[in-house]
Amino acid sequence: MSDPGILPIVECGDPVLRRPAEPVDPSDLRTSEVRLLIARMRATMEAAPGVGLAAPQVGVPIRLVVLRDGPERWGQLTEDERMARERYDLPFTVLANPAFQPAGDGEQVSFYEGCLSVPGLTGVVARHRAVRVEALDEHGEPVDRVFSGWAARIVQHEVDHVRGRLYLDRVESRSLSTIGSYARLWAGRPTEDAAASLGFALSRLAAQPATDHGQSSAAIFRPRRRAVPGRLRDDHPAGPPGKRHPR
Numbered sequence: 001m002s003d004p005g006i007l008p009i010v011e012c013g014d015p016v017l018r019r020p021a022e023p024v025d026p027s028d029l030r031t032s033e034v035r036l037l038i039a040r041m042r043a044t045m046e047a048a049p050g051v052g053l054a055a056p057q058v059g060v061p062i063r064l065v066v067l068r069d070g071p072e073r074w075g076q077l078t079e080d081e082r083m084a085r086e087r088y089d090l091p092f093t094v095l096a097n098p099a100f101q102p103a104g105d106g107e108q109v110s111f112y113e114g115c116l117s118v119p120g121l122t123g124v125v126a127r128h129r130a131v132r133v134e135a136l137d138e139h140g141e142p143v144d145r146v147f148s149g150w151a152a153r154i155v156q157h158e159v160d161h162v163r164g165r166l167y168l169d170r171v172e173s174r175s176l177s178t179i180g181s182y183a184r185l186w187a188g189r190p191t192e193d194a195a196a197s198l199g200f201a202l203s204r205l206a207a208q209p210a211t212d213h214g215q216s217s218a219a220i221f222r223p224r225r226r227a228v229p230g231r232l233r234d235d236h237p238a239g240p241p242g243k244r245h246p247r
């Protein structure tokens with residue numbers, strides 16, 4: 001396919017980001033219209049750059065997301081930082097009608113993350129370290145797969161998008177930092193340092209999944225043993241933006 005074109009990214013405040021998206025009809029996945037949308041979402045995500053993108057972020061209210069992480073997104077992360085975040089190569093992946101449940105031992109981890117639809121900010125969000133995802137791929141074939149580490153964070157962030165949620169609904173509000181402040185003060189430092197200085201508690205997700213229309217209710221709890229600095233840039237983080245993502 002020739003240049004599929006880059007789409008404008010919808011920013012928070014637009015209702016399309018706050019309405020649960022419509023399910024994708026499996027038969028539509030093979031249509032030229034949806035195939036072109038997927039190609040455009042991929043191009044838009046790569047240009048941003050980001051590690052994930054949901055269709056509502058380009059103004060299309062359907063349950064379709066794309067994912068991709070890899071070395072070109074890791075910026076200046078040290079090997080230790082990358083391993084702490086469990087960031088590994090994630091080939092380009094399409095998920096239609098994705099749903100997930102916690103997997104593994106139910107562990108949760110807290111990292112800084114950001115969103116292409118919330119430019120200029122980043123904040124700490126607790127996410128499941130591993131999730132089992134059920135969805136359809138771009139061919140309409142069933143997907144039943146466990147994602148862990150950073151890939152699991154990306155999936156949870158994108159599934160939130162198709163449910164009308166933003167990371168702002170889950171963020172430790174006192175952790176919110178501008179990209180500049182994050183790069184200057186918190187990049188490469190333990191999340192606990194930001195928590196102590198800014199006055200927020202590292203938290204865990206609610207034990208019961210929130211409804212599609214609800215917000216998560218985070219319960220305060222002890223600092224996460226595994227909490228490490230990280231940043232999801234839309235949809236996944238690619239690191240201190242000031243350093244790696246000049247715009």
Ligand SMILES: [Zn+2]
Pocket residue numbers: 114115116117157161234235
């Ligand atoms: Zn996002």
